[in-house]
Amino acid sequence: xxxxxxxxxxxxxxxxxxxxxxxxxxxxxxxxxxLNFNYNVELxxxxxxxxxxxxxxxxxxxxxxxxxKKFGKQLFLIVFIMGMVFTLLGGPIAFDPITYILDGLGMxxxxxxxxxxxxxxxxxxxxx
Numbered sequence: 001x002x003x004x005x006x007x008x009x010x011x012x013x014x015x016x017x018x019x020x021x022x023x024x025x026x027x028x029x030x031x032x033x034x035l036n037f038n039y040n041v042e043l044x045x046x047x048x049x050x051x052x053x054x055x056x057x058x059x060x061x062x063x064x065x066x067x068x069k070k071f072g073k074q075l076f077l078i079v080f081i082m083g084m085v086f087t088l089l090g091g092p093i094a095f096d097p098i099t100y101i102l103d104g105l106g107m108x109x110x111x112x113x114x115x116x117x118x119x120x121x122x123x124x125x126x127x128x
Contacts, residue, residue: 003122004122004125006116007065007113007116007122010113010116011062011065011066011113012066014062014109014110015059015062017102017105017106018055018059018106020102021099021102021106047086047089050086051086054082054083054086057075057078057079057082058079058083060072060075061075061076061078061079062076064076065113065117068126069126069127070126070127072126073117073123073126076113077114077117080110080114
């Protein structure tokens with residue numbers, strides 16, 4: 001299988017996972033214990049606003065990566081690092097087992113994308 005096909009499929013899988021995470025609070029798949037824990041953690045408006053900006057930047061970076069734009073490569077790395085910082089600063093959060101597994105898959109896909117972006121011949125395909 002061609003590497004660019006694998007790369008694009010990883011991007012699409014990442015988009016599907018992010019969309020699932022965005023709609024999952026409205027699907028009531030989490031247990032009452034998890035919901036109670038998460039509702040007791042306060043989230044200030046500044047963090048909420050930064051999270052919205054981060055989500056938009058994440059989708060933009062995935063779009064640019066899918067089209068092999070050079071800025072997308074740089075933006076994806078910045079968004080990835082900022083996501084780690086937000087996770088550290090965001091405080092405690094609880095997941096159900098399915099959400100936890102999907103979160104791990106998302107991180108694995110992001111790691112695979114970074115690996116492909118910087119350590120394979122596909123990195124030469126990125127243009128302005």
